Amino acid sequence: MKTMTDGNKLITERTFAVSQDRLFQAFTNSAELEAWWGPEGWQTENKRFEFEPGGIWHYCMKCEDESQGDFYGMESWGIGKFKEIQSPERFTYEDMFSDQQGNVNAEMPSMHIEVEFKPTDGGTMVVTTTTFDSAETLEKMSEMGMVEGYNSQMTKLNNYLAE
Structure with a gap:
């Protein structure tokens, strides 16, 4: 995975040996996201997933790897709001830390994320x-x-797509 920064932007690039449509689907189908989203040793469960402009994605990542020490059993909740969707080229969303009920954690930063799929x-x-x-x-x-967590997540995606 290639990683760059530009001021307040973090840009990552990784190529997968699948079609644009297939990769877009892996990012935009709830069941598929649950299969690979999150770093190694973490499992994701989508509580709500509405892939449409204005739709909500409420999810929980839970560490299920005992070898990760203090992280084992930890839950990390997030909530996203989809903004723009241009299938299968790109989508954007706002991603925020949240609690189990979907209340945004104002003490943690929100992120605007653009995901592009380039053949x-x-x-x-x-x-x-x-x-x-x-x-x-x-x-x-x-x-x-x-960055390390996202790189680990991209490795999980690569392995998932290879199955």
Whole structure:
């Protein structure tokens, strides 16, 4: 996975050996997302998933890997609101930390995320641009392991698509 920063933006690129339509589906189908979303050792459950402009995605990632020590058993809740959808080229959404009821955690930053699917020779490149309110917030989230977690998640997606 290639990772770059540009001010308050984190940009990642990774190519998968599947068609644009197939990769778009893996990102936009609730059951498929549950199969691979989240870092290694974590399982995701979608409580609500409405893939349409204005639709809500409320999910919980839970650590099920005992070898991850203090993280084992931890839950991380998030809520997203889909903004734009242009199938199968791209979609955008606002992603926020939340609680089990879907209340936004105002102490944590929200992120505007654009996911693009670009056909390449032999596959499709997914380009994810995550925009934070400031470069400092991006740095804080990077220090919390966001880039490593996303890279792990992309490895899970690659393995899922290969099955």
